[in-house]
Amino acid sequence: MQRARVSQISAYENEAVEIRGWLYNMRSSGKLHFLQIRDGTGIIQAVVFENDVPAKVYAACGELSQESSLIVRGTVRREPRSPQGYEMGVTDIEVVQHAADYPITPKEHGVGFLMAHRHLWLRSSRPHAILRIRSEVVKACRDFMDEQGFTLIDAPIFTPAACEGTSTLFEVDYFGDKAYLTQSGQLYSEAAALAFGKVYCFGPTFRAEKSKTRRHLTEFWMIEPEMAYCDLAEDMTVAEALVAYVIKRVLDNRSAELEVLQRDTGLLQKATPPFPRISYTEAIELLHERGSDIQWGADLGGDDETILSAEFDRPVLVHRYPRQVKAFYMKTDPSDERLALCVDMLAPEGYGEIIGGGQREDDLHVLEERLTEHALPREPFEWYLDLRRYGSVPHAGFGMGIERVVAWLCGLHHVRETIPFPRTLSRLYP
Ligand code: 4AD
Ligand code: MG
DSSP, X not given: OEEOOGGGGGGGTTOEEEEEEEEEEEEEETTEEEEEXXXXXXXXXXXXXXXXXXXXXXXXXXXXXXXXXXXXXXXXXXXXXXXXXXXXEEEEEEEEEOOOSOSOOSSOOOHHHHHHTHHHXXXXXXXXXXXXXXXXXXXXXXXXXXXXXXXXXXXOSEESSOSSOGGGOOEEEETTEEEEEOSOSHHHHHHHHHHHSEEEEEEEEEOXXXXXXXXXXXXXXXXXXXXXXXXXXXXHHHHHHXXXXXXXXXXXXXXXXXXXTTOOHHHHHTOOSSOOEEEHHHHHHHHHHTTOOOOTTSOOOHHHHHHHHTTOSSOEEEEOOBXXXXXXXXXXXXXXXXXXXXXXXXXXXXXXXXXXXXXXXXXXXXXXXXXXXXXXXXXXXXXXXHHHXXXXXXXXXXXXXXXXXXXXXXXXXXXXGGSSSOOXXXXXOO
């Protein structure tokens, strides 16, 4: 018998097929059992009529419990009342495994309980929809990079040095030496950009974030493009184009999932380029108008970002922050040496920062001074300084956090739902 997947079921009208899946839900009435079967691609109703199946099979159906694994055979028929437009008239069922007392029932559970059962919760409609959107976002990012002529050059995860400050480093014992889990692949992307022109790395990054917020994970995925012969203006244009591309792909290909999440897609449709660009100094003025008492020179906190991003109906690019709140590698703005040639992109609806990046310091001596100012050791950065010794050029790039983007596109309150197995200050299990 031919094997069908629920998402392709319309191709099998009036044909006998087999679906391999799990029991999502069921009810019985008279001589009928109505089984909701999920196979990973969707859910279909399988109708078991007492007269159509062997007596043993009908009786076994009555005993089935949620998440039992089943192979269901029958005929696909049109059913306008079903969400797929089709259902199955069952002729036979093979039980692969009886699952007794599945802990996640259709009733409401708290997030703590669901997160502790994340390995099972993935089967439910909400995480399923979110993770399908995540998968689309990742694919869209890679397609964009390929189409724009970037080469994938991945960065290592064990590193000898801090890229994003020493306060969030995860230290590991590396055969008796100290190593750190990478906070960002950027420094390696810079090396690769000087070798390949336009590159990106894409992988997990780690930060020992000790504060509990709805935007921070200790392990998250970042895509980091880096371009040789590129300045801040061009960097911002690429960031804008990437985000616009990702939004469009999700709207085009994942509308069913957005509907499961009851996402207001009108708001996403509005997020088209050009995205507004404001300087940090303008952002501070805007914050003051909105009643904030933030001082010029301070980094924007989560609440400031929320206020700013709620001002615009599309992502906003905030550029030229004070150098003192940014990383050592940022290039100084030649027209105001208090500022760095950097940019953060804040997503609308209060989501805050999804991208951080900018132009890199390309002068050897200035970079050496920065290392000293930031109290960073010189030796683990020698290779990085080589990039300024041998063919240094203006270059720029950025990092986009996948979880932040998915949280925004899905309209979620917390980033923990955007990654299959979240890692936070308080969660390492499952
Ligand atoms: O702004 P960040 O720290 O920038 C960098 O790491 C640069 N080295 C990137 C580059 O220029 N190649 O982080 C970049 C993005 C943030 O905008 C945010 O989306 C995400 O990474 N991010 C986090 N996401 C989840 N949990 C955390 N703890 C995050 N920290 C940063
Ligand atoms: Mg940042």
